[in-house]
Amino acid sequence: MKKWEMVPQIFTGEDCLSRLEQFENERVCLVCDPFLIGSENLQKVLVHLEKKNEVTTYSEIVPDPPIEIVAEGVARMRDHQPTVLVTVGGGSAIDTAKAMLFTMLVSGYDKVKRFVAIPTTSGTGSEVTSASVVTDNKEKIKYPVFDRRLIPDEALLDAQLVVSSPPTVTAYSGLDVLTHALEALVAKNRTTYTDALSEKAVRYVLTYLEACYNNGNNLNARKKMHEASCLAGLAFDAAGLGINHAIAHQVGGQFKVPHGLANAMLLPHVVNFNAKDPEARRTYAKIAVQMGLGNSSLSEQLLVTKLIKAITKLCKKVDCPMSLQEFGVERKVAMERAQIIAQNALKDSTYPFNPIAANESELISVYTKIV
Missing domain, CATH: 3.40.50.1970 (Rossmann fold)
Structure with a gap:
């Protein structure tokens, strides 16, 4: 129930x-x-x-x-x-x-x-x-x-x-919204109601985040992103999150990476990992079609790939470093923390809602993609 x-x-x-x-x-x-x-x-x-x-x-x-x-x-x-x-x-x-x-x-x-x-x-x-x-x-x-x-x-x-929010904060917080929405879309407690909220939030982020980043005084874009943040919050609070946040919490704790940025780094890799689940793959494919990233005649896997490319493209447009090395963390140090990050992610309260019950080695594999 x-x-x-x-x-x-x-x-x-x-x-x-x-x-x-x-x-x-x-x-x-x-x-x-x-x-x-x-x-x-x-x-x-x-x-x-x-x-x-x-x-x-x-x-x-x-x-x-x-x-x-x-x-x-x-x-x-x-x-x-x-x-x-x-x-x-x-x-x-x-x-x-x-x-x-x-x-x-x-x-x-x-x-x-x-x-x-x-x-x-x-x-x-x-x-x-x-x-x-x-x-x-x-x-x-x-x-x-x-x-x-x-x-x-x-x-x-x-x-x-929100108008005075600086570009970096705008970018990282906006990508946090996207992560909330995409995780809630495939989370174990998702419902028709949370899906509706998530889908709208994804559309708003993909449409308005870059505009907010480039011109913070764009009040219409700011309003849409403010609403997207609220919509995604309502969605994940009911549906749950998953390993994106479970790992990101540890990355932030270990290396002081801003939360939204840690989520953004991981998001393409988590979507790719979760797409191994048939239902999650169908959901990602559906949202890709809804966002105009491809048509329904394409294979689900190709649509997932297009969604991942859209996420990565947006991250680059708002100047997000997409690896810990780019952020300034030495690769050797980041690799040394891989096991403890995975172990703590398994204990994180967001972990159980992921569509796939990732084990320690799988979490390490996802994490090392951003090292």
Whole structure:
């Protein structure tokens, strides 16, 4: 039995931040990226909160949020005793807020009445998912945490907040969206509903990511990518992910490769590997036809090849290094970590949803394609 539900309320449009006017006489914990402090974007949020509420800001956010940063945030929450949690920023800020909330919840804190996420990048889809990823820097491992209580009550999608996102962040986060969508399409818990969301997300990424990369002020393209990120987040939260993320989490933990870039490096090779599964191969072939990459008279394998070429072409157009060597990791070092990366990938919570139960040697084989 499979279940489909849409939990978060999603608000879009230039006036969606006005939803924050609903809060009066609340103790608001605002979690945001440090570079937002003093910015016009953050002011657009605060103007709706500060008049009628007590707001405390936690902005000590770093990429791939480590356990220590989360612990510091939890200490701040315990001091402040918030009734509302609002997070503004990229995936790291939202994941940090979720991890803080999770820690508070498991310790018995039940005063947070409303959780609102406002993404400023178009990538993780974290504003609508039950997932949070934290990093153990000592062990060099990323830990995804899934809990339905971490799904925000509301997601406010204002594309104007993404306009200032730099090209590199735009590229990596956009390819994270593509990975979410393509993994969800073949994941074990996929449904007709998640397929519809994934297919739309794939179309939007292939159509609009390059435009966002070349001209960050293209508001229409930004809006489409912001929506694609949300659609893909809804899809994978229900359908699951797979070995692309399972390996990428380890690559990020070991070598500090940005998450979206690690996914992008692996994606062509994971699609090729998963295409050994007949149902996955049919699904990839179908999406290739839908994207206009070939017609249905072609063989499924040829259509998969065309899909892989389209992914690789897009990655190159947005200037993504497609190997760890290109990123600056020595091949010898990368090869030495192959076994530990595969072993940890097997334990990753995204691994079980892959259409093929890849063993350790198969995971090593996929990983070494990007070395």
